[in-house]
Amino acid sequence: MASTFSERLFSMDYPDLVAFVSKTTHQFIKGYLQLLEEDFTPDLREATDAYLLRGGKCLRPMLLLLSALAAGERSPQHLASAMLAVECYHTATLVHDDIIDHDELRRGKPTVHTLVARRIASRYPRLDASKAADYGMATAIVAGDILFGYSAQLFGLLSAHYPLGVVNSILLEQSCELHPGLLLGEQLDMELEMMDLQDVTPKMVEKMMRLKTGLLLGFAARVGAALGSRKPIDKCPLAETLENAAEDAGVAFQIQDDILGLFGDEAQLGKPIGSDLREGKPTLLMVKAWAKATPAERRTLKKVLGNPKLTESDVAAVRAIVERTGALASCRRRANTLVKQAEKACQTVSDVTARKLLLCWLDTLVKRSH
Amino acid sequence: MASTFSERLFSMDYPDLVAFVSKTTHQFIKGYLQLLEEDFTPDLREATDAYLLRGGKCLRPMLLLLSALAAGERSPQHLASAMLAVECYHTATLVHDDIIDHDELRRGKPTVHTLVARRIASRYPRLDASKAADYGMATAIVAGDILFGYSAQLFGLLSAHYPLGVVNSILLEQSCELHPGLLLGEQLDMELEMMDLQDVTPKMVEKMMRLKTGLLLGFAARVGAALGSRKPIDKCPLAETLENAAEDAGVAFQIQDDILGLFGDEAQLGKPIGSDLREGKPTLLMVKAWAKATPAERRTLKKVLGNPKLTESDVAAVRAIVERTGALASCRRRANTLVKQAEKACQTVSDVTARKLLLCWLDTLVKRSH
Numbered sequence: 055m056a057s058t059f060s061e062r063l064f065s066m067d068y069p070d071l072v073a074f075v076s077k078t079t080h081q082f083i084k085g086y087l088q089l090l091e092e093d094f095t096p097d098l099r100e101a102t103d104a105y106l107l108r109g110g111k112c113l114r115p116m117l118l119l120l121s122a123l124a125a126g127e128r129s130p131q132h133l134a135s136a137m138l139a140v141e142c143y144h145t146a147t148l149v150h151d152d153i154i155d156h157d158e159l160r161r162g163k164p165t166v167h168t169l170v171a172r173r174i175a176s177r178y179p180r181l182d183a184s185k186a187a188d189y190g191m192a193t194a195i196v197a198g199d200i201l202f203g204y205s206a207q208l209f210g211l212l213s214a215h216y217p218l219g220v221v222n223s224i225l226l227e228q229s230c231e232l233h234p235g236l237l238l239g240e241q242l243d244m245e246l247e248m249m250d251l252q253d254v255t256p257k258m259v260e261k262m263m264r265l266k267t268g269l270l271l272g273f274a275a276r277v278g279a280a281l282g283s284r285k286p287i288d289k290c291p292l293a294e295t296l297e298n299a300a301e302d303a304g305v306a307f308q309i310q311d312d313i314l315g316l317f318g319d320e321a322q323l324g325k326p327i328g329s330d331l332r333e334g335k336p337t338l339l340m341v342k343a344w345a346k347a348t349p350a351e352r353r354t355l356k357k358v359l360g361n362p363k364l365t366e367s368d369v370a371a372v373r374a375i376v377e378r379t380g381a382l383a384s385c386r387r388r389a390n391t392l393v394k395q396a397e398k399a400c401q402t403v404s405d406v407t408a409r410k411l412l413l414c415w416l417d418t419l420v421k422r423s424h
Numbered sequence: 425m426a427s428t429f430s431e432r433l434f435s436m437d438y439p440d441l442v443a444f445v446s447k448t449t450h451q452f453i454k455g456y457l458q459l460l461e462e463d464f465t466p467d468l469r470e471a472t473d474a475y476l477l478r479g480g481k482c483l484r485p486m487l488l489l490l491s492a493l494a495a496g497e498r499s500p501q502h503l504a505s506a507m508l509a510v511e512c513y514h515t516a517t518l519v520h521d522d523i524i525d526h527d528e529l530r531r532g533k534p535t536v537h538t539l540v541a542r543r544i545a546s547r548y549p550r551l552d553a554s555k556a557a558d559y560g561m562a563t564a565i566v567a568g569d570i571l572f573g574y575s576a577q578l579f580g581l582l583s584a585h586y587p588l589g590v591v592n593s594i595l596l597e598q599s600c601e602l603h604p605g606l607l608l609g610e611q612l613d614m615e616l617e618m619m620d621l622q623d624v625t626p627k628m629v630e631k632m633m634r635l636k637t638g639l640l641l642g643f644a645a646r647v648g649a650a651l652g653s654r655k656p657i658d659k660c661p662l663a664e665t666l667e668n669a670a671e672d673a674g675v676a677f678q679i680q681d682d683i684l685g686l687f688g689d690e691a692q693l694g695k696p697i698g699s700d701l702r703e704g705k706p707t708l709l710m711v712k713a714w715a716k717a718t719p720a721e722r723r724t725l726k727k728v729l730g731n732p733k734l735t736e737s738d739v740a741a742v743r744a745i746v747e748r749t750g751a752l753a754s755c756r757r758r759a760n761t762l763v764k765q766a767e768k769a770c771q772t773v774s775d776v777t778a779r780k781l782l783l784c785w786l787d788t789l790v791k792r793s794h
Contacts, residue, residue, distance in 0.1 A: 090604070098611045150569065154562040178618065192524040192614055195565060196607050199520065202569065203603035206576060210596045218588050225595060226580045233573035234460070237566050241468045244562055248548065 060128050064407050068414035075119060076112045079141065082134055083107070090204075097173055101166050101197035105145045108161050113419060114140040114274040120415055121278025121296045124408035132215035136224075136281060139208035140274045143228075146201035147236065147270070153194050154244065155333070167194035216281055223286035224277050232273045239265025246336050251344050251359060252352075254336040260305060263338075268304035272297035292403075299399035299416070306392035307419050309385050312337040316373060317382070328369040334360025338388070339381050343372075346379035393420050430498050434777050438784035445489060446482045449511065452504055453477070460574075467543055471536050471567035475515045478531050483789060484510040484644040490785055491648025491666050494778035502585035506594075506651060509578035510644045513598075516571035517606065517640070523564050524614065525703070537564035586651055593656035594647050602643045609635025616706050621714050621729060622722075624706040630675060633708075638674035642667035662773075669769035669786070676762035677789050679755050682707040686743060687752070698739040704730025708758070709751050713742075716749035763790050 066074065083106050091099050115137035122133055151157075152165040159165060164172065171190025175181055209228065212221045242262040246254055275296035280287040287293055315330045316339060330337055336359070344355055355375060358368045376382050396416055403409040436444065453476050461469050485507035492503055521527075522535040529535060534542065541560025545551055579598065582591045612632040616624055645666035650657040657663055685700045686709060700707055706729070714725055724745060728738045746752050766786055773779040 094608060095611060095615055097615065098608065150565050154565060156558075174618065181618075188526075189614060189618065193611065195520050195524060195568075196611050196614075198565075199569070199572065200604055200607050202572060203599045203607075206595065206599035206603075210592065210599060213592060218592060222580065222583060222588060222592065225576065229573045229576035229580060233576075234570055237570050237573075238464060238468065241465060241563065241566050244559060244566075245465055245467065248544065248551075248559065 060130055063130055064123055064411070068411060068418075071411065072112070072116060072418075075116055075137075076109060078134070079112050079115055079137060080107075080109060082138055083141070086138065086208075097170055097193055098197065098200075100173065101149075101170050101193045102200050104163075104166050104169055105148055105160065106142070108163060110161065111418075112137075112141065113415075114144055114270065116415055117271060117300060118274040118278035118281075120408060120411050121275040121292075122282030123278075124296065124403045124405055124412060125279040125282030125290070125292050126405070127278075127282035129215070132212075133278070133281060135208040135211040136277055139205045140270070140277065142201050142208060143205035143232075144270060146198045146205065147240070149194055149198035149201060151240065153191055153198075154240070165194075166197055167191045170194060212281070217284060220280055220284060220286055223288060224280060227276065227287045228273070232269055235265050235269045239263075239267075239269065242266070243335075247334055249336065251336050251340060251355060254341050256338055256341050259336065259338045259341055263305045263308040264301060267308045268301035271300040271304040275300040295399050295402060296412075299396040299412075302392040302396040302399075303416055303419050306389040306396070309338055309389040309392075310420060312339055313382065313385060313389075316369070316376065328364055328372075331358055331369065331372060332360075332362050332364050339376050339385050340372075342381035342384050343376045343379045346381065347375055351375045351379070389420070430500055433500055434493055434781070438781060438788075441781065442482070442486060442788075445486055445507075446479060448504070449482050449485055449507060450477075450479060452508055453511070456508065456578075467540055467563055468567065468570075470543065471519075471540050471563045472570050474533075474536050474539055475518055475530065476512070478533065480531065481788075482507075482511065483785075484514055484640065486785055487641060487670060488644040488648035488651075490778060490781050491645040491662075492652030493648075494666065494773045494775055494782060495649040495652030495660070495662050496775070497648075497652035499585070502582075503648070503651060505578040505581040506647055509575045510640070510647065512571050512578060513575035513602075514640060516568045516575065517610070519564055519568035519571060521610065523561055523568075524610070535564075536567060537561045540564060582651070587654060590650055590654060590656055593658060594650060597646065597657045598643065602639055605635050605639045609633075609637075609639065612636070613705075617704055619706065621706050621710060621725060624711050626708055626711050626715075629706065629708045629711055633675045633678040634671060637678045638671035641670035641674040645670040665769050665772055666782075669766040669782075672762040672766040672769075673786055673789050676759040676766070679708055679759040679762075680790060682709055683752065683755060683759075686739070686746065698734055698742075701728055701739065701742060702730075702732050702734050709746050709755050710742075712751035712754050713746045713749045716751065717745055721745045721749070759790070 063071065063074070087103050087106065091102065094102070118137050118140055119130060119133055122130065127133065148160065149166045152160055153167050157165050158168050167190040169190070170193040171186045174189045175183070175186040206225065206228070209221065209224055212224070239262055242258070243266055246258060246262060276287050276293040279293035279296050280290050283290050283292065312330065316328065318327065320327050340355065340359065344352060347355060354371055358364060358372050361368070393416070397413065400409060400412045400416060403412060433441065433444070457473050457476065461472065464472070488507050488510055489500060489503055492500065497503065518530065519536050522530055523537050527535050528538050537560040539560070540563040541556045544559045545553070545556040576595065576598070579591065579594055582594070609632055612628070613636055616628060616632060646657050646663040649663035649666050650660050653660050653662065682700065686698065688697065690697050710725065710729065714722060717725060724741055728734060728742050731738070763786070767783065770779060770782045770786060773782060
């Protein structure tokens with residue numbers, strides 16, 4: 055029976071598979087949250103559920119599933135709680151990241167702290183705006199903390215179907231490697247933003263991206279490979295191969311995202327062009343441009359970076375510098391190299407179906423435009 | 425050898441035992457953090473380490489140790505990572521709680537977010553004060569997240585000395601029961617503060633205190649009992665008895681803390697008398713006073729609660745109402761009942777030494793004046 059389901063699942067076209075996985079993950083999430091949050095207040099429930107119920111592309115659950123397939127998983131239905139665990143973990147980081155970045159929108163809708171601030175303001179119309187914002191932020195801190203916990207819960211549930219040693223190796227990997235690493239990436243992101251552009255090196259920016267974006271993708275791949283092979287996460291050679299591929303893909307994605315943030319299309323991007331500039335983020339583009347810029351160009355870059363009142367002509371000026379210095383071409387080359395590396399790693403997967411689907415996943419990640 | 429150490433440890437007087445445990449826990453923490461945070465930036469390291477290195481009474485590690493003794497533990501040295509795990513978990517909640525409450529002091533020194541804000545301000549003297557505060561808050565969010573993860577790591581390490589089934593039951597208990605429960609308590613605390621005093625009931629306040637303060641004490645006791653008996657946490661009858669005692673003790677402690685906050689001594693308390701009033705916290709005292717207050721007294725309570733510019737005579741007026749309505753006496757009675765219940769539960773422990781030490785622990789908790 056299980057093998058029939060597995061065969062059916064993995065004979066789908068990639069877009070059909072994504073649609074199926076998104077739908078079932080979404081259904082599972084809904085049921086799980088209902089069961090778990092009976093006791094929660096409406097504000098807290100809204101805060102913990104908002105992003106999870108907005109759907110999304112399920113990039114991390116998909117990667118976990120495909121990595122398990124590559125490692126020989128025959129009962130993909132048992133992976134459900136692990137797939138949900140990585141999604142909850144990712145969501146927890148988004149909720150806290152949105153507070154840290156003061157972002158108001160996520161996937162075109164209000165961020166958690168914004169949402170809760172509005173709820174309380176409409177409940178107590180005489181409430182101070184700053185008190186409402188505080189309450190929104192505090193609730194979002196609590197909600198993020200809770201979502202981190204869901205991930206540990208959900209991994210724990212795997213012990214119904216997988217050896218305890220494998221499950222334990224995943225929990226240890228999460229708490230010893232992923233968690234402190236990803237959060238260090240978050241911290242580095244903030245610290246780079248405080249620094250002067252001339253003090254930031256491409257190496258520092260890449261390290262930050264690898265930790266903040268790459269690590270969780272690598273972890274999803276490792277968990278999938280460990281579960282699929284029923285081996286502890288540190289004893290599974292495929293886990294390491296796929297982890298490297300996923301990390302490289304994550305960094306490539308992030309570089310492309312930064313390029314799009316400056317050269318992309320506002321409607322597609324879902325946020326104004328030049329947001330990174332306004333916030334003063336030293337992206338790889340900016341750091342590489344600085345290194346090759348003339349003194350006059352450097353004055354422009356300094357003037358524009360972190361200026362909240364940026365004009366369209368400022369953005370155009372930065373674009374020109376980024377192109378003139380070769381920073382744009384250099385970033386594109388770097389992203390390309392990383393994608394090629396990731397592809398090469400995926401090519402070593404022996405199962406034909408798994409290999410094909412992993413390459414589709416990679417393609418979706420690095421070709422997506424927002 | 426192990427039994428000799430155990431005998432030596434448990435033949436100490438209670439104050440000597442506390443001193444020994446605080447010292448060794450502190451040493452272990454220091455070594456662990458050094459090992460773990462090699463890669464961290466100085467700001468992040470400061471943020472994660474600050475509270476842990478300030479020492480403290482180790483109430484939760486002590487309770488875990490004594491509960492394990494009560495359950496027959498003969499190798500207390502193996503408990504070290506569990507004791508540190510509950511301390512890290514507690515510290516994580518403090519770091520986030522201090523952001524939420526905008527507190528500037530913790531154990532007489534700056535809170536994490538305040539500390540980091542000052543560090544960045546002194547590094548970049550031209551930085552906006554609000555940007556420095558933001559950076560302090562963001563770093564404290566990240567540091568709290570990391571500390572939650574340390575706790576899972578440290579529990580994971582127990583598998584070197586305890587059966588995997590026991591360790592797994594602890595991790596599941598933490599992520600399924602403790603974590604969402606304690607954070608719901610944090611949320612309820614915020615939500616009660618937003619409500620009008622007349623809408624808050626004693627039951628709501630007690631539920632909040634049980635979740636926010638009682639649950640973690642109960643968890644420390646359960647973990648100790650489970651480890652000491654080498655039984656999964658849900659299969660250990662002593663775990664339940666000690667959990668109830670610890671939860672009751674936690675609520676009693678919180679009630680007394682609220683009483684001290686209004687009637688105590690400012691120097692002993694470490695914060696100004698009437699802080700709860702200023703912040704608008706509907707404590708059990710206030711809720712009970714409201715229920716029995718005259719219309720004129722209610723007007724006074726309403727005027728004073730949440731008024732940041734509270735005078736000494738306002739505080740005196742509230743004290744008089746709290747006494748006149750019998751709220752003070754009623755809260756003292758309630759705390760007393762809870763302590764008696766906890767004592768009764770501890771009396772059922774068969775090991776004489778463990779029983780005696782648990783009663784000392786209880787005494788320290790409910791008699792401490794700040």
